[in-house]
Amino acid sequence: MLTKRIIPCLDVKDGRTVKGVNFVNLRDAGDAVALGAMYAEHGADELVYLDITATVDGRSTFIDLVRKVAHTINIPFTVGGGISTKEDVSALLHAGADKVSINSAAVRNPGLIDELAREFGSQCIVVAIDTRFIETPLGREHIVHTHGGRQATELRTIAWAKEVEQRGAGELLLTSMDTDGTKDGFALELTSIVSSAANIPVIASGGAGNMDHFYDVFTNGKADAGLAASIFHFNEMTIPDLKQYLTDKGLPMRLTH
Secondary structure: OOOEEEEEEEEEEOOEEEEEEOOEEEEEEEEHHHHHHHHHHOOOOOEEEEEOOOOHHHHHHHHHHHHHHHHHOOOOEEEEOOOOOHHHHHHHHHOOOOEEEEOHHHHHOOHHHHHHHHHHOHHHEEEEEEEEEEEEOOEEEEEEEEOOOOEEEEEEHHHHHHHHHHOOOOEEEEEEOOOOOOOOOOOHHHHHHHHHHOOOOEEEEOOOOOHHHHHHHHHOOOOOEEEEOHHHHOOOOOHHHHHHHHHHOOOOEOOOO
């Protein structure tokens, strides 16, 4: 079994880390570079930085931040938020990011995934899927959402996950908007279905509240990585304690201490 990864996620607004519930009600969680450095030191396997106010004006600010992160930490990190062109990806990778995460732009133009995978390699292209379980004419279904979770699309989540893999994505970042920020646990059934359907790693996001939630998503949910934000930002759980707990439960983890 491959080593399971623990990935803190830092939602960034104007250089600061923020966190909300169900994608709203943001509160400040600290300096994005310092927080990332602390997580790297504490044994995080990777980091994800999401520019949640990715306007044209904010792009240069975020690239500066990526440069600082690259100079400060020694673990891989992914960046996302408002990425829609080859030029965006090139700028972020040149600034030091290891991977980029695309969401809304991939939904608008699925061919972008093929283009980026060809240009930069599948290993650095992550497709983020924000999904919600909603009522449709065919009954309740998991539907892909864009624009920070505000806009429903016509895409069915499972079918979209398979398509992005076929187009060359190297990894999926699956966020259940129904569980995001609730601390009631990851969306296990959905994660398991997507993990079984896709032959690329799945990062589960949305709902982590305790150590058992990570164990559940790695076993029942079949996820390759667990991503969380507020429980780490607000010191409700430390990464060394979590990794030791999961190791004791028989899961393969990278231990640094």
